[in-house]
Amino acid sequence: MKVLSLLGSPRANGNTALVLRYLEQKLEEKGLEINRIHVGGLSIQGCKECFGCKRDDESLCCFDDDAIHVLRDILAADVILWASPTFCWGFPAQLKALMDRMYCLLKWKEGEEGYRSMLEGKLMALLVTAGGEEKDNADILGKAYQQMVSFMKCRSVGIVYIAPWCDESPLNREVCTKLDEFVDSFVSAKIK
Numbered sequence: 001m002k003v004l005s006l007l008g009s010p011r012a013n014g015n016t017a018l019v020l021r022y023l024e025q026k027l028e029e030k031g032l033e034i035n036r037i038h039v040g041g042l043s044i045q046g047c048k049e050c051f052g053c054k055r056d057d058e059s060l061c062c063f064d065d066d067a068i069h070v071l072r073d074i075l076a077a078d079v080i081l082w083a084s085p086t087f088c089w090g091f092p093a094q095l096k097a098l099m100d101r102m103y104c105l106l107k108w109k110e111g112e113e114g115y116r117s118m119l120e121g122k123l124m125a126l127l128v129t130a131g132g133e134e135k136d137n138a139d140i141l142g143k144a145y146q147q148m149v150s151f152m153k154c155r156s157v158g159i160v161y162i163a164p165w166c167d168e169s170p171l172n173r174e175v176c177t178k179l180d181e182f183v184d185s186f187v188s189a190k191i192k
Contacts, residue, residue, distance in 0.1 A: 001033065001078045002035065002076065002077050002078045002079070003027060003033065003034050003077065003080075003081050003186075004035050004037065004073050004076075004077035004081065005034055005035065005036040005081045006036075006039050006080065006081065006095070006098070007036060007038045007039060008039050008085070008094060008095030008098075009040050009083070009085050009092060010040040010041075010092060010094060012038050012040065012041055014085070015170060016084065016085045016127070017038075018170055018171065019127065019129055019179065020036075020081075020083040020127060022171055022176065023081075023127060023160075023182065027186060030183060030186065032079075032186065035073065037073065039098055040092060042066035042067075042070070043066050044066050044067040044097045044098050045067075045097060046096075046097045046100050047061075047097075047101050047103050047104075049103075050062065053103065053104030057107050057116070059104070060105075061101055061104040063101075067098055067101045071101065071104065071105070074102070074105075074119070075105075075118060075119070077122070078122070079122070079124070079157065079186070079189075080123070080124045080154075081125045082124065082126045082145065083127040084126070084128055084129070084141060085128075085129045086129070086130035086131070086140075086141060086163070089137060089140045090140065090141065091144070102119075105118040105119055105152065106118075106151075106152070117151075117152050117153040119152045119153065120153040120154070121154070121155065122152075122154045123154065123155050123156070123157050123189055124145070124148075124155070125157035125158060125182075125185070125186065126141070126142065126156075126158075127160050127182075128141050128142065128159065128160070128161050128162065128163065129162045131163075131164060131165050138161045138163040142159045142161070155189070157185050158182060158185045162175055162178065
């Protein structure tokens with residue numbers, strides 16, 4: 001099973017990356033293949049809503065930046081693992097721009113009802129870190145993620161919140177236990 005790990009933090013080696021690295025190692029131990037992309041280090045602009053991606057059933061976004069390569073990797077993966085810190089009650093701008101560009105993965109024909117998602121049936125998961133509390137803070141990212149999973153016609157492996165972040169011992173027993181349980185969700189989803 002191929003997991004595309006999308007690190008949304010602007011910091012390649014920050015808190016979210018530390019927690020994600022632990023999770024990725026545990027997933028690899030279970031036999032899953034990991035491909036990590038540091039989205040926060042790429043040049044990705046937001047969707048321009050030009051509808052160029054709606055020309056046919058296979059076109060991706062017509063704006064050629066780093067998003068195109070990531071979108072191709074998303075299509076090739078079995079699981080998309082989003083990893084994000086909480087920025088002002090939402091996803092960091094770099095990750096949100098990529099999510100907006102996923103609009104090109106939705107296809108419909110004029111005059112017809114409904115739409116087709118190029119990601120239909122694909123698995124998604126979310127790892128959220130936050131300096132503040134989970135309630136009314138990190139959980140807001142979870143709500144947005146759940147809407148995206150539903151709209152893209154995907155299946156959710158689940159969400160793990162590491163909040164509030166504890167800087168003294170970032171990978172303490174409690175955090176590792178949460179992440180280990182999350183790994184079990186991946187294994188269960190893989191079997192279905």
